[in-house]
Amino acid sequence: AADGPTVCCNPYHFSRLCGPESPPPPYSRLSPRDDYKPLDLSDSTLSYTETEATNSLITAPGEFSDASMSPDATKPSHWCSVAYWEHRTRVGRLYAVYDQAVSIFYDLPQGSGFCLGQLNLEQRSESVRRTRSKIGFGILLSKEPDGVWAYNRGQHPIFVNSPTLDAPGGRALVVRKVPPGYSIKVFDFERSGLQHAPEPDAADGPYDPN
Template identity: 50%
Template sequence: GSVGEFSSQHSWCTLAYWEFRSRVGRLFPVHEKTINVFHDLPHGDGLCLSALTNTEGSRTEIVLRTRQKIGLGVTLTREKDGVWMYNRSEYPVFVNSPTLDLPNTQPLTVYKALPGYSIKIFDYEKSKCYQCLEKSEPSNGPFNHNAICISFVKGWGPKYSRRCITACPCWLEVLLSVVR
């Protein structure tokens, strides 16, 4: 098998970094139990956002300002019961995840994690239950049961001026690997 096949079998999630509607850099498979996502070196190992280049070169002022505020960013940890996020930044981060809400909730609630706080952003047991429940419900379009969105500094949703995640200047998509 190829290197790609090997890494996807052993990574528990893949990270995608976005600026508004544009993905920046390549997909980042995660193999370690814990991953740090931060703005600039030397904040340890992990996904360094400043090292990712935007091919379009369309860095707006708001993107640059937001990136500066990410600082130490977040730590994502895979535990037995699910995935936890710790906010190491000096600014809040915002997250939505299929298991933070009741099944069939549309749109998903956006939760604010203040600096220094942790939140369980994905629950494996709830996910299994919700997917079973949803098989009997009609779906209103594609929905990824294993995707978590995390926005740095700026919130989105009904409480904020930004309606959707793609209106946020700097955000992370966490695509959990499905274990069959």
């Protein structure tokens, strides 16, 4: 059913239609109430990727001046660190993110980011090799005013979990499926301020105390 500029994209959510834009597109203009947003980007899929948000996620307007652009200016702190996992083992180093958006991919025709294709494949099982080779263009993580969004640039759905996706006070692990070409807010700034850090022993999935 259609209603003006909106169209029902599944039985539970609505999404505003938008045309292609030059990267990085102003995704923040879309309604923050939408659980999923359509994305017109290229191919591939995601393996296990964990995002660790830091306290520097939100920056108030006016905090930066022209002096911050000088060569002697102190390098800003990263707003998140990305870790790549295969099963319950972390592979490679933590990747610090300073820009507003970062690509996590196996191979790209152009651009930069966290390239999983450069990680060592020695002593990896055949299933891991096949899975990693399917990542392709991977995902785009974008820091927006309302939170951090993950954009699936692939041909296959991705599955995500985040403390701010879980029901408040719930103990069940909520996993969301994101179809190819769609996105989801994986970290909500407002909800994160209302939550307490979980006990490490209660963590389900990849966990690295370091």
